Amino acid sequence: MRDLLRVFGLWLILTLLGEMVALQIPFPPAMASEARVVDEAFRYLLIVGTPVFTFVLSVLFYSLLRFRAAGDPPEDGPPVFSHTPGALAWLAVTSLLALSLVIQPGLRGLMELGWMGPFSGSAAADGEGTLVVQVQARQWSWLFTYPQYQIQVKDRLVLPMGRPVRFEITSRDVVHSFWIPAFRLKIDAVPGRTTLLVLTPSRPGRTAVEPTLRVQCAELCGTGHAAMTATVEVVPADQFAAWVDQQRKQ
Numbered sequence: 554m555r556d557l558l559r560v561f562g563l564w565l566i567l568t569l570l571g572e573m574v575a576l577q578i579p580f581p582p583a584m585a586s587e588a589r590v591v592d593e594a595f596r597y598l599l600i601v602g603t604p605v606f607t608f609v610l611s612v613l614f615y616s617l618l619r620f621r622a623a624g625d626p627p628e629d630g631p632p633v634f635s636h637t638p639g640a641l642a643w644l645a646v647t648s649l650l651a652l653s654l655v656i657q658p659g660l661r662g663l664m665e666l667g668w669m670g671p672f673s674g675s676a677a678a679d680g681e682g683t684l685v686v687q688v689q690a691r692q693w694s695w696l697f698t699y700p701q702y703q704i705q706v707k708d709r710l711v712l713p714m715g716r717p718v719r720f721e722i723t724s725r726d727v728v729h730s731f732w733i734p735a736f737r738l739k740i741d742a743v744p745g746r747t748t749l750l751v752l753t754p755s756r757p758g759r760t761a762v763e764p765t766l767r768v769q770c771a772e773l774c775g776t777g778h779a780a781m782t783a784t785v786e787v788v789p790a791d792q793f794a795a796w797v798d799q800q801r802k803q
């Protein structure tokens with residue numbers, strides 16, 4: 554009984570310390586409106602996961618120190634049989650925990666981002682004002698086409714602030730992954746298929762100032778994988794229009 558109380562105390566202390574860290578860990582700046590959903594999910598999982606992690610640590614370390622055998626290893630102890638109420642309670646608690654994680658933040662987040670439910674797929678961003686950017690990944694660079702403006706740029710992505718963007722992503726050779734850490738969302742670039750990513754940049758910025766605001770391939774695709782990046786600039790609408798004009802003159 555005393556051992557149980559001590560383990561419980563250790564668990565309580567480690568959990569309090571862990572939760573303090575979980576609540577404080579800074580995330581890189583969230584630069585798209587969709588990033589909030591991902592950050593909230595991540596923070597929630599950190600907070601919920603901490604007591605589980607500290608429970609394992611407490612039992613493990615307490616047992617290691619308290620029940621350490623001295624000298625030669627003794628014989629095996631008597632077998633331990635589980636008792637039904639304990640096993641059922643364990644099953645109920647872990648099942649409820651797993652289910653609640655699937656529903657919140659999993660399902661709720663996917664619905665909020667439009668990947669599930671009534672607005673799933675491309676319908677979510679078929680509005681008039683949506684900017685379409687076709688992304689072609691290849692070993693080892695990114696080609697961006699703006700079909701509405703007949704512009705094509707390599708390894709440089711310029712986006713207007715506050716306007717929904719629909720990325721239509723594909724690959725010319727192997728599987729890559731289109732990822733902009735500051736926007737949080739990520740999706741595979743698959744040869745012969747078009748995958749979609751919809752997001753709205755919410756803050757101005759550029760790669761030179763904020764390194765997480767860059768395109769980074771996130772699927773090992775050969776020797777040039779790590780260097781398969783593109784710079785990103787998020788600019789106000791008038792600057793974007795000026796950039797479009799300048800590109801079209803070239």
Ligand SMILES: [Cu+2]
Pocket residue numbers: 690691728729730770771772773774778781
């Ligand atoms: Cu790649």
